[in-house]
Amino acid sequence: MDVLINVLGGVALLLWGIRMVRTGFTRSYGAAMRRVIGLSGKNRVTAFGAGLIISTILQSSTASAMVASSFVRQGLLGGAVALAVMLGADVGTTVVVQIVAFDIGWLSPLLLAAGVCLFLSSEKSRRKNLGRIAIGLGLVLLAMKLIVLASVPLRETATLSLLLQPLYKEPLLALLIMAALTWLSHSSVAMVLVVMSLASAQVLSFQFALVLVLGINCGAGLPAAALTFRAPAAVRRLTFGNLAMRATGAIAALPLVPYVVPYLGMFSDGAAHSLAVFHSGFNIALSILFIPVLGLVASVMSKMITEGPESNDPGMPRYLDYDVIETPAVAISCAEREALRMGDEVNRMLRLTQEVFRKDDDDLRKQIERSDDLIDRLHEAIKLYLTALSREELDAQESTRCVEILSFTTNLEHIGDIVDKNLMDLAARKIKKQVSFSAEGVEEIETFHTRILANLDLAISTFMSGNLDLARNLLREKSTIRDLERRFTDNHFVRIGEGRPESILTSALHLDILRDLKRINSHVTSVAYPILERAGELAESRLVTAETQPVGPLSPVRDGQRR
DSSP states (O other): OHHHHHHHHHHHHHHHHHHHHHHHHHHHHHHHHHHHHHTTTTOHHHHHHHHHHHHHHHOOHHHHHHHHHHHHHTTSSOHHHHHHHHHHHHHHTTHHHHHHHSSOTTHHHHHHHHHHHHHHHOOOHHHHHHHHHHHHHHHHHHHHHHHHHHHGGGGGOHHHHHHHHHHHHOHHHHHHHHHHHHHHHTOHHHHHHHHHHHHHTTSSOHHHHHHHHHHHHHHTTHHHHHHTTTSOHHHHHHHHHHHHHHHHHHHHHGGGHHHHHHHHHHHOSSHHHHHHHHHHHHHHHHHHHHGGGHHHHHHHHHHHSOOOOOOOOTTSOSSOOGGGTTSHHHHHHHHHHHHHHHHHHHHHHHHHHHHHHHHTOHHHHHHHHHHHHHHHHHHHHHHHHHHHHHTSOOOHHHHHHHHHHHHHHHHHHHHHHHIIIIIHHHHHHHHHHTOOOOHHHHHHHHHHHHHHHHHHHHHHHHHHHOOHHHHHHHHHHHHHHHHHHHHHHHHHHHHHHTTOHHHHHTHHHHHHHHHHHHHHHHHHHTTHHHHHHHTTOSOSOOSOOTTTSOSSTTOOOOTTTOO
């Protein structure tokens, strides 16, 4: 029992070490890795190379699959190219196995010491994550030692031999069991290292260990397939296609294992290194075999996995991918895209408002009121997504961007409420009373409305780009809109003074519409404040100071002081 507990403890430490390495890399270089995959969509060779690079860094084909899936979900990768990324990722996961196969256990204390020093001596996120990577590598090497030492007594245990004897005679069953264990562990790298450790301790026969490595390669595709089981068809074609290629290759290679054993000693020294060579060789051979026929594989998967009935619920988020939440740079990009979609919905809602007042269309008015429910649901989904993201370890820039996204979407939600609860209420009153604005009043309201729609477009561009010049222009528009509202209000009172009956009958409606549109513009222009504040271009207070305050209760406000 003590032996089993020690082996399990070593396996747990190994899994944790690999997770620390992966987490450190994704938090430090998540955006760069995303760019690599984004630039790889030209052909299968570049896609294979991108997958190889990403998975070499992450040492997790599942993590690589989740990053690739986010691109597939957004329509940026697809078909044979996406499958080529996965083949490259499969090869990339074998790199650390090759490194650990050499006798470098002496590096473990050095890596642990260096990692702890880096992690504790710096407040910078990048340096702390490099420390996390070093600690993770140190733990992997230490876990390998512990597993080997703990499993030595198993070599002479008759019980283990009795348990393994049936599996020696049923290699396919052994392969399937190992595939299931790999699925449960969510780490093919860790499972290969465990098999290497047990083979080095002579607990497992070498040929049987090769069978288990094939089982690990088969099971390595299961976690990604399980995680995307309810994903769109395009994503499932990627993960299930990769699983199908792995399973086909593993089962086809199973009868060849006895013939491979004599040749492995020619390329390696010792059981551990021979298993590492076999593991890498299998994945390289799989890539060579399937890359030329990936178009056929993609076609077969398209026929097997068809698009289900699409959800007719527009309030469901499209871009909030929880599978990439551990990669903040990627997750923030997902939140930005959903916020952009929310901005487009608000823009459409505000644009249709103009049609309601122009045509007195009560059906369109009700449609706009229902649109506000969609806006509210998207805002709630983005808020929950950013809350989940905030539980990850974010650097200062990522935290700031999360706040900006939340602020932007909150302002969009307020705009939706003003349109729904204020402007549509005014439209209902106008339709019910069957009144019309004067020709001049209609022109002024539509000019005001069009100007605010243009400001909303400018705000969305400013939010996405963070451009300082756009932010300056947006804030200038706040003063312009305020002056325009004052001028149109004065014009309206002039028409009332002239006794224009249509102006008198619609006075309350006219002024309330101008006021609510001005309130919408205030929410629109708020996008500029964080950008201008970072650039140091916002004053601390708008109040006129005592030194510049004119003397006398009736002194006029100076030019430029009115806010």
